[in-house]
Amino acid sequence: MNRILYLLIFLLSFNTYAQSDEEVLRTIYTQSLTNGKSYAWLDYLSNQIGGRLSGSLQAERAVQWGKEELEKLGLDKVWLQEVMVPKWVRGAKEYAYIESSKKQTTNVNICALGGSVATNPLGLKAKVVEVHTFEDLEKLGEAQIKGKIVFYNRPMQPELISTFSSYGGCVNQRYSGAVEAAKYGAVGVIVRSMSLRLDDLPHTGSMTYGNLxxxxxxxxxxISTNHAELLSASLKLDKDLEFYFKQSCTQYDDVLSHNVIGEITGSEFPNEYFVVGGHLDSWDLGDGAHDDGAGVVQSMDVLRLLKESGIKPKRSIRVVLFMNEENGLRGGRKYAEVAKQKGENHVFALESDAGGFTPRGFSFDCSDADFEQVLSWKPLFKPYLIHYFEKGGSGADISPLKTDNNVLCGLRPDSQRYFDHHHAASDTFDAVNKRELELGAATMTALVYLFDKYGTNPLPNQSGIKN
Amino acid sequence: MNRILYLLIFLLSFNTYAQSDEEVLRTIYTQSLTNGKSYAWLDYLSNQIGGRLSGSLQAERAVQWGKEELEKLGLDKVWLQEVMVPKWVRGAKEYAYIESSKKQTTNVNICALGGSVATNPLGLKAKVVEVHTFEDLEKLGEAQIKGKIVFYNRPMQPELISTFSSYGGCVNQRYSGAVEAAKYGAVGVIVRSMSLRLDDLPHTGSMTYGNLxxxxxxxxxxISTNHAELLSASLKLDKDLEFYFKQSCTQYDDVLSHNVIGEITGSEFPNEYFVVGGHLDSWDLGDGAHDDGAGVVQSMDVLRLLKESGIKPKRSIRVVLFMNEENGLRGGRKYAEVAKQKGENHVFALESDAGGFTPRGFSFDCSDADFEQVLSWKPLFKPYLIHYFEKGGSGADISPLKTDNNVLCGLRPDSQRYFDHHHAASDTFDAVNKRELELGAATMTALVYLFDKYGTNPLPNQSGIKN
Structure with a gap:
C-alpha cells in the first residue's frame, strides 16, 4: 500500500514536472493577452468610478467594486480590512494669475497640493521670489522672502534615463517646499509641476507641514510647466510682478476606509504569505488609470491568471488593494501591522505602482541569495523582452512588510511617459494601452509562479533552474 | 621631425582614448534628451506637411523640407537623388455599408488599399463569403466564390509578443488577397484591418495584382476591426446579406521624385560609407508621424548629434531619406543601384522604420564576427535600457544594399502600440512621445559611433571592447 502511494506521488510529481517553466510562462502570457481581465476592469475603475482620493465617495465605491470583483473570481477568501484615512478635499477649482507691476493680468493653471491649507477666501496676492533649491532660500534669507510667495522652479532633469530618478531629484520642492519657505516668512508657495513635458496641466501630489x-x-x-516657464520669464522682465491665487481646500478628520484583500490559500505552506498589490486610492484630477488603477487591476489579474493557467500555489497568495498610498500610506501600514499582530509570515511581496506601460522587469529588495535565484530565471523571461532585474526599491505600500529575510519587489514598466500623466488630469484610461497593461499582469504572474514554486531564501546551490 | 609627428599622433590618440566609450555615449544621450531636434522636426513634418504618399504634393514638399533642414546642419554634402515613383491617388472618401437580406443597411468604415482599382462609379454590391486563409478559398472553390466579395477576416494573433510577428502572420491577406480571390471569380475584396485593437479605423497598405x-x-x-467583427457576426445570422462599397482611386503614370541625402565625409576612410535612414513617404490617412516620420527625423538627428557631440567620423556617414517605401521601394532600390554604379563601398546601414517608441535595441543582418562585436558592446548600452541585440532583418529601404560582408541593421523600438497607428488616420504627431523619440535617435547615434570607431568585419580577437 505504501509503495503504491509513493508511486502515485512519483507520478504526480512527474506530471507537474512535465509542464516546464517555459510552458507555464507561455500559458500565463497567452492567457493574459487573449483572455485578460485587467483592461476591462481598468475601464470600469477609471471611467465609471474615476479619481478616488482617500475619504471620497469614489474611494468607497472602489472598495465595494474591488471586493465584488474579487468575490466573482472564486478565491478562497475575500475581505475588507478597516483603516482610518485622512480626508482632504480640494473644494472649488483653484484660480490664479500673474499681475504685472503695470496691473496687466495673465491667467495661469494651478492646483492645490494635497494637504495644503486654503488661501484667504479672497485669495492671496504677493510678490514672488524664484528659487531652485532650499539652499537658495537660505542665501536669500528672511529679508528677501518675508511676505512673498516662494516659487520653486527646479525642472526635472531630462537627461536621466529613468524618469523616476528625475522625479526623485525634484520632489522635495513639492513635499517640503511650504515648510521650508515658511521658516523665512513666505506667505505662499508655488511649485513647478513634476513633469518632463512642457504643457498646461498642473500636477498635484502630497506635501507636508511637518511640525508647523x-x-x-x-x-x-x-503650476503647469508652461506657466512655470512663463512666470520665470516674466520675473526676469518685471521683478515686482505679483502672483494671485485662490484655493479653498479643507482637511477634515480622518474617516473609515478599507484595504481590499483576496486570497488563494496555499496547498502546501498555507502559512507562508505572498502579497501582490497596488493602491486603490488615487489623486482627484484624473481617473487614476496609471496611478494606480493599472497596478490594482494587474494585481487582481495575477490571482485570476494563476487560476486560469491551472496553477495551484503552494503558498497563500494574497492580492491587496491598498487604500491611501497617495496621502498617508495608512493602508500599507495597517496591513503590515495586522500581519505582524497575527504572526503571519510574509515571505514575498510585489507591488505594481509605476504605471500600466510595457513591463521591462523588476526591482528587488532582498538578500543576495534570493537575487541570485532571480537572475537564474532571466532566460525564462527573455521571450517576453523582460530584461531588467536589479536590486533597489520595491513599492511604498509593501515596504512596511520588510523583514530581514523576505523578498520585496516592484514591477518596473517603461517609465518614459509616466510623468506626463502622474497626478494630473491626463491620468486617464485612454492613456493606457491594453497590451502593455496585460503584459505587465502576465509578467507579475510569472514572477509569483516562480517564487511560489522555488521558494524564497534558497540555500546555496539550491536555487531554481540555472540556465 | 618624424619623431615629433609620431609624438603628436600619440598624444592625439591618447586624447581620443581619454574620452571613453561610456563617456561618448553619455554625451550622445544627454545631447539628444536636452538638445535634440527630432521632435521639432517631426512636428513640422507631421503637422505642417502631413501625409505624404509618393507622387503627392506633400511628398514633394517633404523632399524640399528635408533638403533645406539638412543644409542647415553644415554637413559636407547635401543632394537630391532622382527616382521615378508610382502615383496612386485615393480620390473621394470611400463609402460602404452592409445590407441585410431584408434591406436594412449599416454603414461601415473602409478605405481603399494602396494600388487598388476603383469600383464602378455607382459602387459594387455583392454577397459576401468570409475566409481566413487562401486555403479556405481553395476549399470553397469557384462555385461558392464567383460573383461574390471575399472577406478576409483572419485577426492578428494577440498572444505573440512582437506585434510585427502578428502582422507578418496576417498581411498576406491584404497584399495578395485580391489576386488570390480573383482566381475564383470574386468581384471584390474586403480585408480586416491589420490592427490588434478593436476600433473604428480602417488601415490602408499596399496590395498587388501580380500579373493579373x-x-x-x-x-x-x-475594413475597421470593429466593423470586421460586425460583418462576421452579421454573416452568421444572415448569410445572404450584401456588402456595398464605392471607391474612386486611380493609378497614374510614374512621376519624378527624390531621395534626400546628406553626408559627413569620413576623415580616414572617406570611401567607406555608412547609411542611416528612414522613409520620407507615408500613407495618406494620417500624418505618417510614426511611419516613418520618426525614422526620418531620428536619422537626420544622428548626423546632427555626431556633430554636436564632437565626434568626427572616420568613415563617410550618410543620412538617406528614402522615397516610396510604402508602395514600391523605388527609393531604396535606386539608392543601391547608384551606389553600385559608382562602386561605393557601403559597409554599414541602419534603418529606423518601426515607430518612434522607446528603443529596445537592434536587429542585425551581418556575419557572426560582426554580431560578436555588437554583443561585446552590450554593457555600454545597459544604462540606457537597450537590451535587444538579435540577428534578423534590418529595413526595407536598406535591404538592397546587402553584400556578403556588410552590416545591415534595424532599430527595434517597443512594438506594442505600433499597429494601433500603422497606416491609419491615428498615425499622428500627438501619438509620439518626445523622450521615446529622442532615446531612439541617441541609440542609433551610439551604434553608428561604435561601428565607425571599431569598424565592421572585425578579425578574430580584434573586435571592439570586451566586457
Missing part, C-alpha cells in the same frame, strides 16, 4: 503649528501653515499649489 | 490583366483586377479595401 496651524497658524503658520501657508498655502501651496503646483 | 487590367480587366481582371478587382477592387480591394480594408
Amino acid at each position: 503649528p496651524v497658524e503658520k501653515r501657508i498655502p501651496s499649489a503646483a | 490583366p487590367v480587366e481582371k483586377r478587382i477592387p480591394s479595401a480594408a
